[in-house]
Amino acid sequence: MTNEQAKARIEALRKELRYHAKRYYEEDAPEISDFEYDTLFRELSELETAYPEYDDPASPTKRVGGAALDKFEKFTHRVPLGSLSDVFSFEELDDFLLKSDERVKNIAYSVEPKIDGLSVALTYENGVFVRGATRGDGSIGEDVTENLRTIRDIPLSLSEKLPYLCVRGEVYMPRAVFADLNRDREEAGLSRFANPRNAAAGSLRQLDSRITASRRLSIFIFNLQEGSLYMDGREPESHTETLLRLRELGFVTLPNTALLSDGESIKTHIKKLGEMRPSLPFDIDGAVIKADAFSVRRTLGELTSTPRWAVAYKYPPEQVETTLKSITVQVGRTGVLTPTAELSPVYLAGSTVSRATLHNLDFIASKDIRIGDRVILQKAGDIIPEIVRSLPNLRTGAEKVFEMPTLCPSCGHPVVKDDAGEGAAVRCVYAGCPAQRARGIIHFASKGAMNIDGLGEQVVALLLENGLIRDAADLYTLRVSEVSRLERMGEKSADNLIRAIDASRSAGLERLLFALGIRQVGESAAEAVAARFRTLDACMSATFEDFASVPDIGPITASGLCEFFADGENRALIERLREAGVGFTAVKDAPADTLAGLTFVLTGTLPTLSRDEASEKIKAAGGKVSGSVSKKTSYVVAGEAAGSKLTKANELGIPIIDEETLLAML
Numbered sequence: 251m252t253n254e255q256a257k258a259r260i261e262a263l264r265k266e267l268r269y270h271a272k273r274y275y276e277e278d279a280p281e282i283s284d285f286e287y288d289t290l291f292r293e294l295s296e297l298e299t300a301y302p303e304y305d306d307p308a309s310p311t312k313r314v315g316g317a318a319l320d321k322f323e324k325f326t327h328r329v330p331l332g333s334l335s336d337v338f339s340f341e342e343l344d345d346f347l348l349k350s351d352e353r354v355k356n357i358a359y360s361v362e363p364k365i366d367g368l369s370v371a372l373t374y375e376n377g378v379f380v381r382g383a384t385r386g387d388g389s390i391g392e393d394v395t396e397n398l399r400t401i402r403d404i405p406l407s408l409s410e411k412l413p414y415l416c417v418r419g420e421v422y423m424p425r426a427v428f429a430d431l432n433r434d435r436e437e438a439g440l441s442r443f444a445n446p447r448n449a450a451a452g453s454l455r456q457l458d459s460r461i462t463a464s465r466r467l468s469i470f471i472f473n474l475q476e477g478s479l480y481m482d483g484r485e486p487e488s489h490t491e492t493l494l495r496l497r498e499l500g501f502v503t504l505p506n507t508a509l510l511s512d513g514e515s516i517k518t519h520i521k522k523l524g525e526m527r528p529s530l531p532f533d534i535d536g537a538v539i540k541a542d543a544f545s546v547r548r549t550l551g552e553l554t555s556t557p558r559w560a561v562a563y564k565y566p567p568e569q570v571e572t573t574l575k576s577i578t579v580q581v582g583r584t585g586v587l588t589p590t591a592e593l594s595p596v597y598l599a600g601s602t603v604s605r606a607t608l609h610n611l612d613f614i615a616s617k618d619i620r621i622g623d624r625v626i627l628q629k630a631g632d633i634i635p636e637i638v639r640s641l642p643n644l645r646t647g648a649e650k651v652f653e654m655p656t657l658c659p660s661c662g663h664p665v666v667k668d669d670a671g672e673g674a675a676v677r678c679v680y681a682g683c684p685a686q687r688a689r690g691i692i693h694f695a696s697k698g699a700m701n702i703d704g705l706g707e708q709v710v711a712l713l714l715e716n717g718l719i720r721d722a723a724d725l726y727t728l729r730v731s732e733v734s735r736l737e738r739m740g741e742k743s744a745d746n747l748i749r750a751i752d753a754s755r756s757a758g759l760e761r762l763l764f765a766l767g768i769r770q771v772g773e774s775a776a777e778a779v780a781a782r783f784r785t786l787d788a789c790m791s792a793t794f795e796d797f798a799s800v801p802d803i804g805p806i807t808a809s810g811l812c813e814f815f816a817d818g819e820n821r822a823l824i825e826r827l828r829e830a831g832v833g834f835t836a837v838k839d840a841p842a843d844t845l846a847g848l849t850f851v852l853t854g855t856l857p858t859l860s861r862d863e864a865s866e867k868i869k870a871a872g873g874k875v876s877g878s879v880s881k882k883t884s885y886v887v888a889g890e891a892a893g894s895k896l897t898k899a900n901e902l903g904i905p906i907i908d909e910e911t912l913l914a915m916l
Contacts, residue, residue, distance in 0.1 A: 256301045263294040267310040271402070308378050308406035312399045313463065321457070322392040324858060325383035327371055329475045331418060332388055333555070334538065334562040336897075340517055343539070346561045347513050354546050360489050361519045362507045364536035364562055365470055366447045367422030368454055368855065369890060370394070372404065372471075377411035379404065384454070385890045386857030387908045397454055400463035403470075405500035415477035417496065419469045422532050423450040427466045428601065437738070440706060441697075444633040445599060446533050451855055468532070471501040488542045509542060524565055528597055536564040567628045569638060572596040574623045577608065577652045581660045583689035583767050585678040586668070589614065589652065591625075591637060599629045606635040610675060611654055618642060622649035660685030687721065688714055690767050694722040698773050699765030700754040704747045712736045722765070723823055725751050726830035755830070758837030759786055762827075766820075769810040777838070777869060778802050779811070786824065786834035790815045802874070838870065844916060845873030848884040851899070854892030856909045864912065871916050879904060887912050 251259070267290055273281055280287075295311050298304065337343050350357055369385035382398035384391040398404055401421065408415070423431075423446040431449060432442045443449035453465035472493075479486060479495045486492045493503045506526070508519045520537045527534060540560035541547050550559040573594040580588045589608040596603055606627060608614050617639055619625065624641040658665055658678035668675040678686065691710050695702035702725070713719045718732055728751065733744035757765075763776035763786075771779070782800045783789045789811070797808035814820050828834065850868050852861050852875065859867070864887065865875045879886060879898040886899040886906045899906055907915075 253301065253303075256297055257304050260294065260297050260301065260304050263290055263297070264306070264309055267291060267294065271310060307380065307399075312406060313402060322394060322455070322858070325381070325386075325391050325393040327383065327386075327389060327391060327475075329416065330388045331369055331371055331385040331391070331475070332557065334560050335553075335556045336536075336564050337561050338564050338566075338897075343517065343520075343561065343563055344513060346539075347516070350541070350550060350559070354541075354549050356511060357546055358509055358511050358542045359516060359539050360507055360542045361510055361516055361523075362472065362504045362538045362540075363523050363530075363534040364538050364564075365420040365422050365472075365504070366533040366535040367420040367469075368447070368451050370398065370419055370421055370454075370469070371475055372398065372417050372419065374408060374412065374415040374417075374477075376413060377408040379406045384855075384857070387889065387910060390857050390910070392455070392858060394454055396459040397456060397462040400459055401467045401469055403468045403502045408499045410481060410499060412478060412481065412499075415479070415499075416475040417471050417501065418473040418475050419471040419501075421450055421454055421467055421469045422446065423453065423465065424468055424531050425533065426531065431465065432601070436708075438704075438743075440704065445601060445629075448633075455860075469502065470504050471496055472504050485544075487544060489540060489544070490542055520563055527565070527568060528570070533599070534565075536562050538562050568599045569626050569628045570596050570598050571624055571641070572603075572627055574619065574621060574625050574637070574640075577614075577621055579655060579659050581658060581678055581683060581685035581689070583686055583693050584769055585658075585680075585683060585686050587654060587658070587665060587676045587678065589654070591619075593625075593627065596627065598627060598635065603627065603629075603635045606637055608637065614652055620645075620649040620651055622646075658683060658685075684714070691719065691722050691725070693767050694765045695725075695754075696765075699761055700757045701761065702747075702754050703750045704743070705750065709739075709747070712739070721823060723826035723830060726755070726827070726832065755832050756837070758833055759784070759789075759835055760838060762786065762832065762834070763789070766814070766824075768814045770807040771810060774869075774874065775803060775807055780836040781838070784836045790821070790824070844871040847872075849874045849876050849882055850912075851876050851879050851883050851886045851895055851904075852889075853886060853895035854889030856887070856889035859909060864909070867916055868912075885912075 267287070270280070270282055270287055270290075291310065294309070298309065298311060337346060371383050371385070371391070372379060373381040379399070380395075381393065382395045382404075383393050386392060398421075399406065425446060428443065428446040428449055435442055443452070449465070450467055453462050453467055456462045474486070474492050474496070478484070479492065479499070486495060490509055493507070497503050506523060510516050510519060516539060520539075523534065523537050538560065539562075541550060547557070547559040550557070552558060574591050575594060576592045577589050578592055580590055582588060589610070591606045591608050593604050593606060608619065617637065619637060619640045622645075624644045626638040626641065627635060628638050629635055654665075654676050656665060657663065658680065661678065661680050661683040663678060663680040663683070665676050665678050668677040688707075688710055691714075692705075692707055694700055695705035695710070705725075713728075713733075713736075716736060718728060719725060728748060730741070730744045730748050733739055733747060734741045736744075739747075758780070760777045760780040763771060763779055764773050778800050779789060779797070783792060792811070792815075794808050794812050797803055797811045798805055845868060850873055852864055856864055868875050876883060879895050879902065881902060883899070883902075883904050886895060886904050888896050888899075888906050888908060896906065
């Protein structure tokens with residue numbers, strides 16, 4: 251094949267594949283089979299490899315992702331990606347509309363769904379997509395161009411070769427894709443994603459763009475950032491005109507928008523969008539109300555960090571009604587019996603929910619929850635399902651009051667009332683309880699502990715059922731040949747698991763102390779103890795007074811540590827871990843005191859750091875990281891799409907800083 255023939259064939263294949271991709275993805279009317287499409291795609295890939303001089307950034311082959319990156323480069327937005335002021339009631343919305351009306355009469359507003367996703371900016375030169383970046387802090391984000399190329403809703407080339415264009419959009423994961431992804435992860439023994447937004451954010455920040463491609467993300471474009479939408483340089487006069495023109499160029503823009511002028515019509519449309527939430531194929535967390543005419547926007551102007559011409563109306567947590575079919579009891583790793591509500595499956599805030607924790611007997615009694623009740627369900631923080639209240643007025647008389655079992659549902663031994671903690675805790679104290687053993691191993695392998703990827707609940711159950719392990723130390727004696735024979739494992743899965751177990755040997759004392767499941771010792775306490783004593787042997791020799799002298803270690807935690815290390819079975823487990831080569835030494839340097847005495851709360855997506863990375867840096871500098879905002883919070887570090895924690899911080903007057911300020915403090 252000559253160069254000219256190769257070039258002609260490459261161009262023909264690209265044209266044909268674009269046509270069939272549009273028929274399949276946009277029009278839902280494929281004309282060829284997947285096999286035929288894959289054959290054409292493979293031919294194009296081979297020709298592009300053989301003739302690199304004909305590379306095209308808009309080629310269909312760019313959709314599948316390429317080589318993995320070492321890190322994301324920072325990207326400075328030429329036009330900042332700002333945020334909007336939030337309103338949480340129609341009274342606050344009326345106040346916004348009244349103030350706007352005092353400055354400009356008869357304003358037309360574009361009312362749009364607020365997509366619950368991740369904001370990005372896309373840049374085009376001569377009609378070709380050349381760069382994409384996350385919002386970050388609005389000024390500096392991350393260059394995720396290769397990952398964005400894999401999103402099929404993003405045109406790699408526009409219908410017209412405009413010299414320069416920068417648009418803003420919201421990347422999201424469709425609900426159906428999210429459900430498929432969680433099902434696949436569950437079958438593979440991996441943890442489920444909490445909600446579509448978290449899944450989308452994690453998928454877009456993958457260093458390997460092939461993983462991003464497999465997650466089937468989507469995007470809605472909602473704003474022109476910079477550049478001209480017309481070849482002759484004309485400027486649109488309104489937001490509505492902008493969206494129409496963006497669609498002409500090939501972008502997928504926001505659906506369910508309305509152009510409205512009076513407050514009642516605006517509120518009616520907001521209510522309508524709220525009612526549509528459960529049936530939409532994507533998640534929304536509010537509605538955006540923005541002045542449509544750009545001339546009006548210029549007149550209304552800007553505040554320090556937000557525009558005067560727009561607000562975001564935030565919906566309260568989504569609530570649904572369902573039936574509590576039964577209450578089952580789970581036995582945790584410390585023996586605590588936790589009642590769990592088994593519900594009629596219902597779709598809520600991004601996922602189908604069929605279970606919710608009921609915490610303890612006090613919780614059940616305070617809400618008068620009975621088996622058979624109709625109940626109101628919501629997700630705490632849009633993540634954890636919880637029962638808000640029961641609906642006694644709908645009772646038929648067949649409902650039953652729940653009673654905690656007197657025997658452990660796992661081992662059959664008597665349970666005891668434990669008044670040491672908060673609430674009415676009931677505990678199984680039998681050391682050989684199978685449920686406690688399984689939960690303990692799952693905890694040992696969890697992300698915050700030894701971080702053994704692939705060792706989820708189902709795999710642990712398989713290992714226990716087949717007699718391959720009895721406790722955490724046995725994990726380090728497993729062989730690929732043994733594990734690969736288990737149901738649903740196979741050679742590759744077994745090899746990956748053994749590699750992850752081997753890697754955990756060097757996790758360090760900080761993680762090991764948490765992994766051991768010592769009562770009252772969470773991640774922060776484990777890190778504080780590791781920083782003080784540096785080796786597990788030193789911890790085993792420490793006294794109550796030694797532990798109690800560690801900052802943030804109270805008498806209950808100190809007692810828990812002493813009791814754990816005094817127990818003969820625990821010491822035997824530790825010696826077996828030593829023989830297996832598990833590291834007993836702290837891997838982190840002793841913390842500096844730069845942030846000593848300060849407590850930080852992290853919320854939203856930071857521009858360059860993950861939550862874990864930011865937490866590590868704060869702790870390394872002597873600071874503390876908390877999961878909730880209180881009067882004791884020193885600073886809230888807010889990133890993109892910060893949620894209720896930011897609202898709480900504003901209410902309490904807690905200083906709010908961004909990642910850049912945090913890094914400067916460090």
